[in-house]
Amino acid sequence: xxxxxxxxxxxxxxxxxxxxxxxxxxxxxxxxxLALLGRTLLFSTEPYAIVRDDDHPGRRxxxxxxxxxxxxxxxxxxxxxLGWLTAPRLDSLQGLxxxxxxxxxxxxxxxxxxxxxxxxxQQGYLAGWEALRILLGYPTLTATISVDLSLIVTTFGNxxxxxxxxxxxxxxxxxxxxxxxxxxTVALAYAPLLLLVIQVVPGATVPLSLLFLLMLATKYLxxxxxxxxxxxxxxxxxxxxxxxxAIVAALVALYGGAYGLEQLPYFRDAFKVxxxxxx
Amino acid sequence: xxxxxxTYSQILQLRGETxxxxxxxxxxxxxxxxxxxxxxxxxxxxxxxxxxxxLRTPTTVERFDQFVTEARETVAVAVxxxxxxIATVQGEYEKAVATVTAEFERxxxxxxxxxxxxxxxxxxxxxxxxxxxxxxxxxxxxxxxTVARVKPTPEQMDRLLRIAKATEPETxxxxxxxxxxxxxxxxxxxxxxxxxxAAMAELxxxxxxxxxxxxxxxxxxxxLSATPEQVNNWIASLSTTPEWVGDLLAAISAxxxxxxxxxxxxxxELVKMEPPLGERPxxxxxxxxxxxxxxxHYAADWMLFVLALLVVAKSVGGKATLTQHLGAVALSAAPAxxxxxxxxxxxxxxxxxxxxxxxxxxxxxxxxxxVVWCGVLLLKTVSVAHGMGMWKSAGVLVLTWIALYVLLPLxxxxxxxxxxx
Numbered sequence: 235x236x237x238x239x240x241x242x243x244x245x246x247x248x249x250x251x252x253x254x255x256x257x258x259x260x261x262x263x264x265x266x267x268l269a270l271l272g273r274t275l276l277f278s279t280e281p282y283a284i285v286r287d288d289d290h291p292g293r294r295x296x297x298x299x300x301x302x303x304x305x306x307x308x309x310x311x312x313x314x315x316l317g318w319l320t321a322p323r324l325d326s327l328q329g330l331x332x333x334x335x336x337x338x339x340x341x342x343x344x345x346x347x348x349x350x351x352x353x354x355x356q357q358g359y360l361a362g363w364e365a366l367r368i369l370l371g372y373p374t375l376t377a378t379i380s381v382d383l384s385l386i387v388t389t390f391g392n393x394x395x396x397x398x399x400x401x402x403x404x405x406x407x408x409x410x411x412x413x414x415x416x417x418x419t420v421a422l423a424y425a426p427l428l429l430l431v432i433q434v435v436p437g438a439t440v441p442l443s444l445l446f447l448l449m450l451a452t453k454y455l456x457x458x459x460x461x462x463x464x465x466x467x468x469x470x471x472x473x474x475x476x477x478x479x480a481i482v483a484a485l486v487a488l489y490g491g492a493y494g495l496e497q498l499p500y501f502r503d504a505f506k507v508x509x510x511x512x513x
Numbered sequence: 514x515x516x517x518x519x520t521y522s523q524i525l526q527l528r529g530e531t532x533x534x535x536x537x538x539x540x541x542x543x544x545x546x547x548x549x550x551x552x553x554x555x556x557x558x559x560x561x562x563x564x565x566x567x568l569r570t571p572t573t574v575e576r577f578d579q580f581v582t583e584a585r586e587t588v589a590v591a592v593x594x595x596x597x598x599i600a601t602v603q604g605e606y607e608k609a610v611a612t613v614t615a616e617f618e619r620x621x622x623x624x625x626x627x628x629x630x631x632x633x634x635x636x637x638x639x640x641x642x643x644x645x646x647x648x649x650x651x652x653x654x655x656x657x658x659t660v661a662r663v664k665p666t667p668e669q670m671d672r673l674l675r676i677a678k679a680t681e682p683e684t685x686x687x688x689x690x691x692x693x694x695x696x697x698x699x700x701x702x703x704x705x706x707x708x709x710x711a712a713m714a715e716l717x718x719x720x721x722x723x724x725x726x727x728x729x730x731x732x733x734x735x736x737l738s739a740t741p742e743q744v745n746n747w748i749a750s751l752s753t754t755p756e757w758v759g760d761l762l763a764a765i766s767a768x769x770x771x772x773x774x775x776x777x778x779x780x781x782e783l784v785k786m787e788p789p790l791g792e793r794p795x796x797x798x799x800x801x802x803x804x805x806x807x808x809x810h811y812a813a814d815w816m817l818f819v820l821a822l823l824v825v826a827k828s829v830g831g832k833a834t835l836t837q838h839l840g841a842v843a844l845s846a847a848p849a850x851x852x853x854x855x856x857x858x859x860x861x862x863x864x865x866x867x868x869x870x871x872x873x874x875x876x877x878x879x880x881x882x883x884v885v886w887c888g889v890l891l892l893k894t895v896s897v898a899h900g901m902g903m904w905k906s907a908g909v910l911v912l913t914w915i916a917l918y919v920l921l922p923l924x925x926x927x928x929x930x931x932x933x934x
Contacts, residue, residue: 276543277836319788320795322573326785429809436795437802441813447820454835465827 264288267301274425274452282419282459286411291418295393298421302428303389307382309431317373320436324372328363335359389424396420399475400457407471409461419456423449521548524847527890532844532897536833542840549843550808556849557807559856559876560800565863567796574783574792581776638663646672653677653687660691667693667701674698712741715755716748722759807856811849815842818917822895825913831899841898845891851883 265273270281288294335341344351367374394417401409401416426448432438450472458468495501523531535541571579642663645651656677659665665673670693674684688698713727720730734740748755788795823831823838833841854876860869896906 273539273543276539276546277839278539278543279834279836280539316798319790320798321788322786323788324786326782330782432805432809435798435802435805437799438806439802440806440809444809444813444816447813447816451820451835451839458835469824 267298270422271298271302271425271428274422275428277451277455279455279459281422282456285418285422286415286460288418290414291412292414295414295418295421298418299389299393299424302421302424303386306385306427306430309434310378310382310385313434313436314373314375314378316434317436321372324363324367332356332359385427389427393417393421393424395479396453396475399478400453400471403471403474404457404461404463404467407461407463407467409463411460411462415460416457419460420453423452423456425452517544520544521847524548524844524890525886527893529893529897532841532894535844536837536840536894536898539836542836542843545840545843549812549846552846552849553808553811554804556811556852557804557856559853560804560807560858562854562857562860562872563800564797566858566860567800568793569863570796572787572792574780574787577780577783581780642669645676649676650678651676653679653683656687657690660687664691665693667697668705671698671701671705709741712745715745716741717755719748719755719759719762722756722763724763811846818913821917822909822913825916826895826899826901826909829901829905829909829912831895831901831909833895833898833900837898838895841894842891845887845894847890848883848886851879851886853879855880855883 264284265281270284274281285291285294285298341355344355364374364376368377397413397417397420400420401411401413404411404416426445429440429445429448433440454468454472457463457471458465461468461471463471496505520531520535524535535544638659642659642665645655645659646669651673656673656679660670660673670688670691674687677683679687688695713730716730720727734744745755748758751758790798819839819842822842823833823835826833826838831838854872857872857876860872863869864872892903892906892910895901895909896903899906899909901909
């Protein structure tokens, strides 16, 4: 069997009890965040129990999410640099085409008609090239910074929102766990994001579907360990936040869309006609 | 390491006690995950079969150079072919003309001679002079015979002397015969020169645009057996100007240079576009990236099925926890090393076709064995993890397949119909 360091020394004839004896062990010093994340990635249930039983599980969870986000953000920056080394450089072509287009009589006419056209054209041109680079899989600084920022915001936001909703549902099913414990264990469920680190190697990609499904599995383990509910209840608690968020998003889209359409004069007039005809 | 290999060997032998022992602890499940990682990385080594192709495939700049070379060769071949065809046609034409002329001469020479004698006798001397002036060459004797009958003007005499290429003594003799003084012929020559200069002045814009000297143009005129006045007449008959003709000819003559210049500019841009690490090293690095990510892509292909399998297994009384289930499925990937050649890319461009085909079909055969072995092992690991028989495991697998690929799409369809209806 593998020993505590994870080395593969499995003896098939050993009993399961023998492996359980090596399993963490009470009285050992608390493992660090990276060790916890590593074990979580290998689907060990022990890290969830450690965080759940921590004196300050919420604070520990925050540190865990912070470490995950920091590692991934730094990895993305390194990935940008290494990707830049191996990706075709389009800057020269971009500049050449820009100067060609700005030399056209059409461009001069547009600038004459609207002095703001030059700025708008330049912004659109730059955005177009950024989009092209992203489409071709070439790294760009803007995209990298955007991904990093959105990663930080969405990870912390999702972590907190999911923990709130899941905890609320679990309490409804009779769980006695504290909110801080849910926060702490759910933080560990973001460990699969660390797989994004392999993107530092140019050409390596991580399927987002895998990340989502892995996080679904780790969230299940986190909720199961924290709230100790039955399998159907835990599955319900796991799915409920997604369902709630999906319903809210659908309602926002519906009412937002309806409000937006009502602001359009053409639609407003059409609605008035419809109301008149309905009378 | 030795123990790990022994355990791996026992998993491949579908030994239930080994699988059971591994799934009872976090370490055992971690072992399963690491095994999956290592096995799929070994299978992914097949990506490295793409290295020869990555090294051999030309870079963008090389492809462009090749394209330019091929384009030049094609143009050269086309020009040579066209020239050859023209030469052949011309040769055939000249041969045909010579044949027809010879035949005509043979059959009608007597008649022609008689006709010429009659024309000379009855057609008038002026007609004979006009006929001679229209020719591009003549003998001194012909000129002498004509001049003896009709007196040409100094301008006509100048033309006759030129087409007969008369020497100085012959010129003096002919002038005396025609009754034209040297001063009159000199004046005629001056007039002719003035007319030529005037015509040349009209053509000068064309020469300027072609960057051509008078001497070069004269050489061309000699080749064409034409005068500047005639060239002017041709241009006038085309309803255009010498400037326009000059521009057109300059554009045509400058096209190869401009194409070369354009090709050089494009090449320069392509060189600038090359990755800082170089195109070929970048390909290898990216190949490495694909290899490193191969376990994740392999897992992504199966993850949904694996989670659905867990739900189905649990719903029919399966006892495994999520981690045990994932561990069991990870263990079932043990024979995936057989997928090594299946990951190999198409090698027809680097190996002889039979060898490439052999590698391809080796990959297919081994992958088939691997799929069957993985499937049987999956049945075993799932049955061990969930504490159910092999047949029940098979039923669970079939049910999962039906749930994912039949029930789920139908449910989605009904749900969509309900929501949108």
